Amino acid sequence: MSTLNILLAGFGGQGILFLGKMAAYAGLMDNRQITWLPSYGPEMRGGTANCSVCISDDLIGSPLVINPDILVAMNLPSLEKFIDKVVPGGTVLVDCSIIDKKVHREDINVFYVPATRLAADNGLPGLANMIMLGKMLKETKFCTENALEEALLKCVPPRKADMMELNRKALKIGSEL
Amino acid sequence: MAKVLMKGNEALAEAAIMAGCRHFFGYPITPQTELAAYMAKKMPKIGGVYLQAESEIAAINMVLGASAAGKRAMTSSSSPGISLKSEGISYIAGSDLPAVIVNVQRGGPGLGGIQPSQADYWQATRATGHGDFHLMVYAPSTVQEMTDLVALAFDNADKYRMPVMILSDGMLGQMMEPVELKTANATDCPIEKPWAACGHRNSRPHNVINSLYLTPQALEELVKKRYEKYEVIKKEEQMADEYLTDDADIILVAYGASSRICRTAVNTARKEGIKAGLIRPITLWPYPAKYIEKHIAHAKAFLCVEMSMGQMVDDVRLCVNGRKPVAFYGRTGGIIPAPDEVLNEIRKLTGGVK
Helix, strand or coil: CCCEEEEEEEECCCCHHHHHHHHHHHHHHCCCEEEEEECCCHHHHHCEEEEEEEEECCCCCCCCCCCCCEEEECCHHHHHHHHHHCCCCCEEEEECCCCCCCCCCCCCEEEEECHHHHHHHCCCCCCHHHHHHHHHHHHHCCCCHHHHHHHHHHHCCHHHCCHHHHHHHHHHHHHCC | CCCEEEEHHHHHHHHHHHCCCCEEEECCCCCCHHHHHHHHHHHHHHCCEEEECCCHHHHHHHHHHHHHCCCCEEEEECHHHHHHHHHHHHHHHHCCCCEEEEEEEECCCCCCCCCECCCCHHHHHCCCCCCCCCCEEECCCCHHHHHHHHHHHHHHHHHHCCEEEEEEEHHHHHCEEEECCCCCCCCCCCCCCCCCCCCCCCCCCCCCCCCCCCCHHHHHHHHHHHHHHHHHHHHHCCCEEEECCCCCCEEEECCHHHHHHHHHHHHHHHHCCCCEEEEEECEEECCCHHHHHCCCCCCCEEEEEECCCCCCHHHHHHHHCCCCCEEEEECCCCCCCCHHHHHHHHHHHHCCCC
16 A cells, blocks of 8 residues: 555644644554654644644655645634645545535545534543544544554553543544444 | 654654763754753753753853763754854864754744755855864754764764764654664763863873964864864765665755655656666765765766755765766755655656656
């Protein structure tokens, strides 16, 4: 399989970079090559955050994802900025509790996930990102389920061990949508 | 040891500690700050020194002081900060002191931008400060290499008693990749430094660390001796990586971040039936001329790709010396070129696209 290019984008504070780190670690746990590149600088301070993740069986050239196979958009500016860049046949996940706009492309697979609302309804504040990740796993099989669980063990620091079950719950909600 | 995911900046910092660095003097600047932040967190726990100086100029002179006392010392910054440090780097070179300086490059000139760039090549290889001298310059292209080269940088700084630079960029500093930190057995000072100006209770004559020589003859003699050392380094220390160069018609030359993009472009070109290859310099000074030399006979053209307006291309042209055409493609200001842009340049050289 060639390189899978993933672009994750939203507001600062939605856990976009953590979502990317989880995806990257899951790739690593599957023994694949991975890169993770955050946006840094003014956009981090001014609202939007995005993060490129590449998962590949070969050495990865540019870690900067220009044309994603998978786009996760968690706010409207991100969706508008990147929707035309998604490769034909690609997958787009839209947090429809934040973005009420529909995507008008016919050549890509779009899933509307009310992640932020589901997180709030289930007592999982701040874990809309993990709901998106669960859905992303279900629709793209970008990694094995086991790898995602191992990634969780790597990414949640021991001092936040109480977050482990909540993250698992959020992932489950996403993967069952 | 299992591979972990680390940012380039943090991995480099950890590798420096593993290489015996216990003295780090820094000043914050994007996109380098994680390196200093890592040192600030870690150094106090292992009996090392982390000091945020009042300026870049102060930080480099603290490196000079710690190095004069025989310690492995390091500083890091990004482009504008390196300009400020360049006076101190010249003094370090003029005092024959080892030091490791990290430049996580961003766009320039002036304050420029904060996105990745390779526009400090000339500064690193030609004129990091005034006077007749060279730095050794290493150019990593992966997070793994960010760690591997820092140990080599410290060893060679000590071996040749000169400043060594790691020339990285914002992309490599900010990105995470799997990295295996190789356990080294380094102690704070693995190499004997009988020249160091440290306490000796009058047991020997004083060691004097100085860069002021008012007699022209004495200064000339010293500089010439240094240049003899540089000739040894040019012979012994050239490093480059080659990819599909053996039968290549079009040979790309690129270092650091841009070499990764070129590798992708070479792969795509090969699929199109174009015999492309890549030479990736790992040492920028000494320039790995011998790696280019051996391909001049069979290559039809060279293509130098940089995240600058064209700086390393000067060295490629010096090596090729008119024997084959040398083309250049670059993006600057913080733009990372796309593999397709590079592929297009390769096609142009084969006459495929007019």
